[in-house]
Amino acid sequence: MEFIQSAKNDQIKQAKKLTTRKYQERNHSYLLDGWHLVKEAIQSGAEISKIFATEKYLNERELRAYYDQTIEIAPEVAQHLSDTQAPQGIFAVVAVPEQTMPAAFDGQWLFLDAVQDPGNVGTMVRTADAAGYQGVVFGRGTVDPYNPKTLRAMQGSQFHLPIYQSDLGDWMTAFKKAQLPVYGSELNPQAVSYTDVPAGEAMALVVGNEGNGMQAQFLRQTTQNLYIPITGQAESLNVAVAAGILMFALRG
Amino acid sequence: MEFIQSAKNDQIKQAKKLTTRKYQERNHSYLLDGWHLVKEAIQSGAEISKIFATEKYLNERELRAYYDQTIEIAPEVAQHLSDTQAPQGIFAVVAVPEQTMPAAFDGQWLFLDAVQDPGNVGTMVRTADAAGYQGVVFGRGTVDPYNPKTLRAMQGSQFHLPIYQSDLGDWMTAFKKAQLPVYGSELNPQAVSYTDVPAGEAMALVVGNEGNGMQAQFLRQTTQNLYIPITGQAESLNVAVAAGILMFALRG
Incomplete structure (x- = not known):
């Protein structure tokens, strides 16, 4: 598994950009921060292209199916990716789903x-x-x-x-x-x-x-x-x- | 009218303490921050012992009746008293009203x-x-x-x-x-x-x-x-x- 130690790494720079609307629109994806939310994304079958995780998450059962997309990051990198003061240390790059207006409405x-x-x-x-x-x-x-x-x-x-x-x-x-x-x-x-x-x-x-x-x-x-x-x-x-x-x- | 230029002034130190529960209980009063809230306090007849105001508020009609309790402060002092990044520049020391449980309840x-x-x-x-x-x-x-x-x-x-x-x-x-x-x-x-x-x-x-x-x-x-x-x-x-x-x- 790849390990990223520096916030200057190109993949991290790209991931950080996915917190802004401009890059979300360009890449049709966004960055999700935190274990609870990443688990929700996995459970709901969202399209996940990458997971950045600090060491403590690497043995989590839910991540097994995503082994090929998972990249280990240092805690300092997690701090850089997050806009919270004490990030949990796990992030996912999630596709923005294509939505078209339904032909009929209910509810x-x-x-x-x-x-x-x-x-x-x-x-x-x-x-x-x-x-x-x-x-x-x-x-x-x-x-x-x-x-x-x-x-x-x-x-x-x-x-x-x-x-x-x-x-x-x-x-x-x-x-x-x-x-x-x-x-x-x-x-x-x-x-x-x-x-x-x-x-x-x-x-x-x-x-x-x-x-x-x-x-x-x-x-x-x-x-x-x-x-x-x-x-x-x-x-x-x-x-x-x-x-x-x-x-x-x-x-x- | 008194003018306070330094956050180290004793009255300012005392006022700042009134943002904490300990001093609120000790002094039965709290510090209110912002023009809208200070006006509400005035209109509702709350017990106001002091008003700290930057220059731009000194001519406000609502403050006339409080001339004796009003102290002008420098913008740096307002910044010190406030926990917001861009304080409006007016504060009031307001009494915590004595409340006793009603003898009967409705509503x-x-x-x-x-x-x-x-x-x-x-x-x-x-x-x-x-x-x-x-x-x-x-x-x-x-x-x-x-x-x-x-x-x-x-x-x-x-x-x-x-x-x-x-x-x-x-x-x-x-x-x-x-x-x-x-x-x-x-x-x-x-x-x-x-x-x-x-x-x-x-x-x-x-x-x-x-x-x-x-x-x-x-x-x-x-x-x-x-x-x-x-x-x-x-x-x-x-x-x-x-x-x-x-x-x-x-x-x-």
Whole structure:
């Protein structure tokens, strides 16, 4: 087995680049950090081209089938590859799955319109997974799903439900054509309480940017806008909490 | 008006100490960081003993009534007082309000049992505020409510609903005496779905530690334990999201 001792090694430089959107798009793959997530990738049958592991992982049963793709790295190299202070010492290069819009939709979908905090976005994907949603569409301007911080907050949910990086307008048009509601989440005079729409129906829920809400062009296309009635004095809810309340209230 | 140019000034040293629980308890006050929060403190009539402000805030209308308590600080001093990288440059020393357990309870309450992440805890208090809860009890082992990170996530909700730092056992006993349910949040064989308990009743909801859940001694005292049915493959929900779903489902 190959052993890499220096962060200047070319393979390590290439792997580190896979934490950025530009290189993810160019190479159709991303870098996953941590044992729990690498195990999830293996168990879900994700396409893994390389595993970089420090010595302590080399005897793990789950890695046996990946012997040919596994490269041992020194702890200093793990530190370089990770954006955490105390990396576990194992990484995988995972293919970004090709996703094409389904011809028909069922169940519930989450659309992200320029949501920017990777922790919030990752948490929302994890919540969509837990609520049994069919997929999450990352609209333009939304943070990269394969950013290290997003990946940490998703906790492997990208292996449980499909993630699309796409133009939300196309998806909204497709839902309308299928006569399925697209619910915006925005407090405006026409908005209704989320408790006033039926649960369990096929639909899409759009969550907007933390500061600015949904983009006007998409807001115009929603079937209805939902709001969460605030009874206390808080001005608003954390966006991931608000999305969680809506997703669970509307699920099947 | 006094002007402090050095972080070594004694008043600044004292103020900085008020970001730690030990000195907060000793002095019954904490340090609040940022203009939005300081304004909230002023508007809510909180007891403010000192305001440290950089030059740009000195003409703010809201500060006029606090002229005698206001001390100008240099930007370097603001940097020292803050735990953020780009502090706004205004701080207030705010009294920790004396809270005693009410003689009778109504509405909904949130109990925190050894919840440790300040961001999660702050977000939960903000959500409790938005959901119209009556108060939040910080049980022993729960992160400090006046920790700078908790304060940031609370976004001023400590001025909207009372916060108690207390023994959860005493509160649970008091609720039982009043014949009000105390709902645990823990998946065990006796647990029921949160959708199966009535909304809007007076009750307390207990949220447990992120990794270990509720402490056994408290779990034994709950009226019933609630769980959130997970339909996807996610193993769990983020604790602040789970608490948000429960709080909104059970509120009045």
